[in-house]
Amino acid sequence: KQEVTQIPAALSVPEGENLVLNCSFTDSAIYNLQWFRQDPGKGLTSLLLIQSSQREQTSGRLNASLDKSSGRSTLYIAASQPGDSATYLCAVRPGIYNQGGKLIFGQGTELSVKP
């Protein structure tokens, strides 16, 4: 059974710092891995999607990497800003046994960037 874990559960950093969020998954048979952002009480915003054949994806100050063999992904945020404060969720789409479209989420990392 696929399980997704995110460390740390919460993170507080001063503005301007570069930071790394971690995600690990137990079964390497995945179609893709997505990073989402969620503001309190709001829906999810997709940040980056990495296909199983890819190693990394970049969008602006965000860079996500994927090491399928070790079951790990990282989300790197450069030059953090107070507006980056949110909960970041990692989700994998299982491969071989996937019934279609199902995402399995980690518990999230709650990020706070202090001015």
Add this chain to the structure above:
Amino acid sequence: DTEVTQTPKHLVMGMTNKKSLKCEQHMGHRAMYWYKQKAKKPPELMFVYSYEKLSINESVPSRFSPECPNSSLLNLHLHALQPEDSALYLCASSQVLAGAQETQYFGPGTRLLVL
């Protein structure tokens, strides 16, 4: 337009009430999803529709009844809910179910309180 809309934003209902949640997208997506999210927890998949047909039901109690009347619209009918059903209900869509590059786009959610 990459928007998924959900109505209502907030809903309070008694345990004997019948209500419906509505989700709409005009991106031409043929896969639509309902998720339930409790406070400080990740979203949990409830139902998946593909080409207006129910593809996945994650053993959801029958007091939740999904409906997909057309390719743009997804409803969730609620009846005889319990207080523990109070949560944020999220709708999502993707172009199709299959494909390693499929991103799910989420709506803002409906905050449901059952009294």
